[in-house]
Amino acid sequence: MKNSVDVKNPAARRRGRPPAFDRETVLAAARETFWAHGYEGASIADLTAAMGITPQSLYAAFSSKADLYRAALQQYRRLGTDTFSALGEPIDTVSAFERILRGSAAIFSAPEHPKGCMISTAVLNCASENDDIADHVATLRSQSLDAFTARIERGIREGDMQAGTNARALARFLGAIVQGMSVQARDGASLEELLDVADLAIAEVARHRA
Numbered sequence: 001m002k003n004s005v006d007v008k009n010p011a012a013r014r015r016g017r018p019p020a021f022d023r024e025t026v027l028a029a030a031r032e033t034f035w036a037h038g039y040e041g042a043s044i045a046d047l048t049a050a051m052g053i054t055p056q057s058l059y060a061a062f063s064s065k066a067d068l069y070r071a072a073l074q075q076y077r078r079l080g081t082d083t084f085s086a087l088g089e090p091i092d093t094v095s096a097f098e099r100i101l102r103g104s105a106a107i108f109s110a111p112e113h114p115k116g117c118m119i120s121t122a123v124l125n126c127a128s129e130n131d132d133i134a135d136h137v138a139t140l141r142s143q144s145l146d147a148f149t150a151r152i153e154r155g156i157r158e159g160d161m162q163a164g165t166n167a168r169a170l171a172r173f174l175g176a177i178v179q180g181m182s183v184q185a186r187d188g189a190s191l192e193e194l195l196d197v198a199d200l201a202i203a204e205v206a207r208h209r210a
Contacts, residue, residue: 027068029052031118032050033047033050035114039123044058066133073136076118076119083099086100087147093209094209098205120182121183122137123137145175152167173201181198
């Protein structure tokens, strides 16, 4: 009889919907693990241990390691909302990038989470089977570069940046500074040291002020 089989096999009775958990909480744990170890360096065992869930629950909730990483990146980007919102605020271009660069220095060196940026230097080299993930992160970096360029171009239109400013080149310079600060933070640079770098970059933006 079916009922007697289920009684003798508790595992069969446990099958079905996995235990409930708060998605944002477990996603934050995954984010921290990816941030610390990178996409390829973070194993499923590492992730499930940090998240406090089983592999089955991970796949049920996020479909795959790749989709979990994408979700973690989205959550990570929300951490910098206050900093990067400066791009759209009614402030001058130099002030906008001052907030971005100094805010990035603070985030990259904060003691409560892994050092550096989860996106700026992520998945630069990877196995061929992870090319889709590398392309995804590269797209995020490209979007940031486009946003930097658009903000400088806006400054030129609004008259607070010199008309002859090479917006794309200056945006690439600022992107390189952000990426460099991320690497420096991973290597142990302090907040004060990163702020010194940020201040030099801010001075370069100010050199193009109208």
